Amino acid sequence: MFDSASLKEAIRAEAERLGFVACGFARADAVPEAGAALKEWVAAGRHGTMGWMEERVGERAHPQALWPEAKSVIALAMSYAPAQDPRALAAEPEVGRISVYAQGADYHKTVKKALKALARFIVAAVPSELKVFVDTAPVMEKPLSAAAGIGWQGKHTNLLSRDHGNWVFLGVIFTSLELAPDPPAEPHCGSCTRCLAACPTAAFDGPGRIDARRCISYLTIEHSGPIPHEFRAAMGNRIYGCDDCLAACPWNRFAAQAQANRAFLPRAELAAPKLQDLLALDDPGFRKLFAGSPIKRIGVKRFLRNCLVAAGNSGDAGLLPRVRALLGDEDPVVAEAAEWAAERLQPAAPTAAMQPLRSAGSPLGRRASTKVTRITAAPGAA
Numbered sequence: 163m164f165d166s167a168s169l170k171e172a173i174r175a176e177a178e179r180l181g182f183v184a185c186g187f188a189r190a191d192a193v194p195e196a197g198a199a200l201k202e203w204v205a206a207g208r209h210g211t212m213g214w215m216e217e218r219v220g221e222r223a224h225p226q227a228l229w230p231e232a233k234s235v236i237a238l239a240m241s242y243a244p245a246q247d248p249r250a251l252a253a254e255p256e257v258g259r260i261s262v263y264a265q266g267a268d269y270h271k272t273v274k275k276a277l278k279a280l281a282r283f284i285v286a287a288v289p290s291e292l293k294v295f296v297d298t299a300p301v302m303e304k305p306l307s308a309a310a311g312i313g314w315q316g317k318h319t320n321l322l323s324r325d326h327g328n329w330v331f332l333g334v335i336f337t338s339l340e341l342a343p344d345p346p347a348e349p350h351c352g353s354c355t356r357c358l359a360a361c362p363t364a365a366f367d368g369p370g371r372i373d374a375r376r377c378i379s380y381l382t383i384e385h386s387g388p389i390p391h392e393f394r395a396a397m398g399n400r401i402y403g404c405d406d407c408l409a410a411c412p413w414n415r416f417a418a419q420a421q422a423n424r425a426f427l428p429r430a431e432l433a434a435p436k437l438q439d440l441l442a443l444d445d446p447g448f449r450k451l452f453a454g455s456p457i458k459r460i461g462v463k464r465f466l467r468n469c470l471v472a473a474g475n476s477g478d479a480g481l482l483p484r485v486r487a488l489l490g491d492e493d494p495v496v497a498e499a500a501e502w503a504a505e506r507l508q509p510a511a512p513t514a515a516m517q518p519l520r521s522a523g524s525p526l527g528r529r530a531s532t533k534v535t536r537i538t539a540a541p542g543a544a
Contacts, residue, residue: 166342167472176283177238180276181423182333183326184239185535186310190225190232190336194297194307197223210375215300222300225336229293232336234343235502237310238280239321239330239356240273242266242415242426248405249487252398256477258469260457261379261403265428268456270296272425274334281335292337303332311344316409317369318357323351325419328408331426341348360410362396378404382468383460393496394471394502401440401468402457406513427457437476440469464494470496474503482507 164172200223209215221228225235244262251259263269266537277294284292295301304321308314313323313330322328331363351369358366365376374380378400381389389397409415431451443451448462457465466488473481485507488500 166340168343169288169339172287173236173280173284177280180279181240182238182276182280183241183330184237184312184323184420186237186307186312187341188235188237188306188310188343188346190235192309192343192346193302193305194236200302208373208375210380210385211387212374212380218300222302225301225306228300229336231291231294231338234339234341235306235310236280236335236341237307237312237324238277238333238335239307239312239323240269240276240333240423241326241330241417241421243268243327243329243414243422244428247409249409250314251434253511254434255399255472256437256478257399258401258437258440258472259399260401260432260435261332261405262408262428263426264402264456265432266426269331269426269456270298270456271454272423273331277333277335284335284337284339288339288441290337290339292335292339295334295336295434297332301334303334306334307332309343309346309512311347311419314347314349314351315370316349316357316411317351317355318411319370319372320360320408322411322413323347325411325416326421327414328411329414329417329422354412356410356412357407360406362398362404362406363393366407382464386464388493388498389467389471391502395475396472397468398475399437399472401437401465401472402460429474432457437469437473437478438480438484439471441466441481441488463491463496466491466496467499470499474499477507480505 164483174185176509201219203209204216204219215222225232242263248259248262251257273296274294281292281294285291297303304315304319313321316322316328320328321332358369363376363378365372367373376393378393378397381393382400382402414543432455443462443466445462448465449458452458470485470488473485482504485500485503489504491497491500
C-alpha cells in the first residue's frame, strides 16, 4: 500500500525508467492566472489563424473544465537536446533548416507511448482514473509544468530548467488521485534577454509576450496562407519551425545530448536536406519522406510554400528550374511563392524561358503579372 509520498517516488522512478528526465506534481487548479492570460492573448488576436485554440480556450484555461474529476497533475519532460547548435545551418543557404524537434520520430507518438505506460503503472499501483495528454489536447502544459516544479517559463514562453535547458517535450497526466504538490519552479533568467533578441522577426514585444503572427514556427507550420512579405527575407532557409530563441538560451549548456531520447535523433535525410531535392517533391514523395514525422501534418503544398521562400532567399540561381516548375501550381499559394522566389533569384526582366508562363492571354499570365506588381511594392520583398 502506497502513501502519497511513496507513490510519488515510485512514479518518478518509473518515469525515469520510461525515458522522462523530469517529473513533478501539481494541483489541477494550480494556475488559474494562466487561463486568464490565455484568454486575454486570444482576445487580442495574437494566436493568428489558430482557430482550434480559440474554440476550446475555456477547456484549455482550466484542467477541470476539460475533465472535472481531475484532482492532480503529473507533469513530465523528455529531452531532445541536439548535438550541435542548429543555427549553424544558417550559413548554408542551399539547404533547408528543419527545427530540431522535427528531425527525428514524431514526438507525439513517442511521448504518448511513455505516458500510457506510466499511466498503467499508476493504475496498477493505486486503482484510479486518469487521462494522458501530449500537445494535441487543450491543456496548458507549460504553466502546469512550472507549477509542478520541473522548470519555469522563460522569457521566450517555453519551459526551461537548469538541468535540461529548454530542449524538452512535455507530457501531462490528469489523475483523480490527491497527490501532494511539489514546490513550483523559481525562474532563473535574471536580466538575460538573449532569447528575445535572437528572434529574427521580432515576435516578442516583452518578456513572456509573443505574437504568434510574427513567429516563424507559426508561419511555417500553423499558417496556411501566403507568408506575409515582411517576414520572408527574415525566414532565411528555415522551412519548418525555428529554433533561434531556444538555441540562444545559456541554460542549454547543461542539457546533455546523451540524455536525449534516441527516438529523437535526427534522421540523416532531415538534418540538412537540399532545397533542390525538396522542391521536386510531389505528394507521394512528400508522404514517403516524412512518414513518421510531425512534418507530414502540414501537407506537401504548405511545405513547398516554405521551401520556395527559402529558395528565394538562397541567392542560388541554380534553383530557378525547380522554382519555375512550380509557377503553374494548382495551389495559388504555392504559385505566388514561386513567383516571388523567381523574382528574387532573377530580378532582371523575364527570360524567354519564363515569358510563355507570363503571357497576357493565359489565366496564369494574368495572375502572375498582377501579383508580381504587388510583390514589388510590398515591404520586405526586396
